[in-house]
Amino acid sequence: MTWIDLPDATPFGPDNLPLGVFRLGDEEPRIGAAIGDHLIDLAPVASAQMLDGSQLFNQPTLNAFLALGRPAWKATREWLLDLVRNENNRDAVEPHLVPRDAVTMLLPFEVADYVDFYASEVHATNLGRLFRPDSEPLLPNWKHLPVGYHGRAGTVVASGTDIVRPSGQRKAPTDTEPSYGPSQRLDIEVELGFVVGTPSALGTPVGVDAFEDHMYGVVLVNDWSARDLQAWEYVPLGPFLGKSFATSISPWVVSLEALKDAMVPLPQQDPPVLPYLRGDLQNPDITFEVRWNGQLVSTPPYREMYWSPAQMLAHLSVNGASVRTGDLYASGTVSGTAKDQRGSFIELSWGGREPVTVNGEERTFLQDGDEVTITGWATTKDGRRIGLGEVTGRITPARK
Structure with a gap:
């Protein structure tokens, strides 16, 4: 060929x-x-x-x-x-x-705006059980809309950029007062990023059927997360400093055209979604591999994600918010049902209670000097692989 x-x-x-x-x-x-x-x-x-x-x-x-x-x-x-x-x-x-x-x-495009979603039911359920053990893991709105938040475009970095350990406020459940210092529960999130090409007009929603008119392609994303900062700050307004310090993306943008033979129908959604979220919905059949200091620790699958890329774009803009060339939105952590398919280390170590052995050493969260590499590929209906390349980053000590 x-x-x-x-x-x-x-x-x-x-x-x-x-x-x-x-x-x-x-x-x-x-x-x-x-x-x-x-x-x-x-x-x-x-x-x-x-x-x-x-x-x-x-x-x-x-x-x-x-x-x-x-x-x-x-x-x-x-x-x-x-x-x-x-x-x-x-x-x-x-x-x-x-x-x-x-x-x-280098960074393949100048990021205009960045939005991070929460589209995996498995991941959302796992995090709900870890963060809210006495409540229902999924909040009442989760199956009615693609939950997300607006992040910082200026901290989206190219693969290979070192990640400085963030500092901030954290408070363990047994502490009476918060303290300040470097994150002790530094984590990854395996995600798929979607790159907007054609902008939309302010006040005009982008429907699910217009997804391909605006979306050029995809990149691999590692949305680094400081779980101790996140746990203390995220109520009532959601993620902030625990997420905004760095998001790494892969250098190659794979077009939707290249992925068209790797699309599969979206799993059934129950309860039925509102009309603006309905349509001929698909997910790319992508498999990720996560290597921690060179050791394969997880293989999250994308095809079972609850919310489709087109639904995320439709919900992002349904209030009339415009999209711009270079906008990036990410799927949120991709996790499968098996333990070795979990897309974050807080899930893989179950909140730090079940350490992972990496090259003979026990790990729960990231230590200084650790390196994480995420690779991925889409599988077409005839068995061909369309590679997405890799995104990698190494943790360096917090700055004083």
């Missing part, structure tokens, strides 16, 4: 071609498409072929390309597919194939 030599089981085959922003040496950042162990430096190829909008690939972010909208996204994908499938393009492309290990990958 391609004239480019590819390694076995590459996450970036000729049907994928995700876009990202790279820097080669001291050169200016620009846009590339991943294939195998290489990327295609798109600016010179597009310029030589006199492609409309070729200058957009010479930009340091994807935002200008994302703003073009769905017809341009589809046309670009068809051009990319032809580049790697048609032998006649070898002479034009081959000089601009760059080894991926020779470049530095």
Whole structure:
């Protein structure tokens, strides 16, 4: 299917071609498409072929390309597919194939706004049992709307960025007063992020049927969480400092077009949702792998998520809130029913009461120097894998 030599089981085959922003040496950042162990430096190829909008690939972010909208996204994908499938393009492309290990990958787009949802029933139930053991785990609104909160766009960082341990107020149940200091219960959250391309007008909701007109693609997300800060602050207004210090995303944005053969019907929702949340709803069939200091500890599945990506976008905008090019919203923690499918360490260690053995050492929450890498891939109906790459981060000590 391609004239480019590819390694076995590459996450970036000729049907994928995700876009990202790279820097080669001291050169200016620009846009590339991943294939195998290489990327295609798109600016010179597009310029030589006199492609409309070729200058957009010479930009340091994807935002200008994302703003073009769905017809341009589809046309670009068809051009990319032809580049790697048609032998006649070898002479034009081959000089601009760059080894991926020779470049530095950057944040792929400038994040406009960031919203984090809470779309996994398994995760929400687990957290409810841990945080509110004497109450029903799911609050009354949970199955009627996709619960979420607005986060900080300015602390969304590229994969590979070190994560400084946050400090703040925390109060254990046995303490009489709160104290201040570095988080002692630092955690991860395995999430899928959705990248908005086409904006909407203020006051005009985006319906579930318009999802594909606004949404370009997906990234992997690790929404780092300070559980001790979160537990003390989140009542009555929800997450704040326990979440806002850092959110890591993967460098490659995988288009919805690349994922179209990996979509599955949304699980049945009970009770029935309100009309603005109804439609032909789907989830991508994605599997994640979580490695803690190199050891595989969890494999969360996305396909069983309770709320669909289209419902999240519809609810985000139903009050008339606009979406902007570069908006990012995330699914919330992805957790499956099995213990080794839990997408956060507070679940995996059950609140710290069941330590996890990592390379011979017991862990409950993250220690300084720990590194977490999340990878993921979508599985198509005919068994092909569409890789999402990886997002990684290492914990460094709190600053005084």
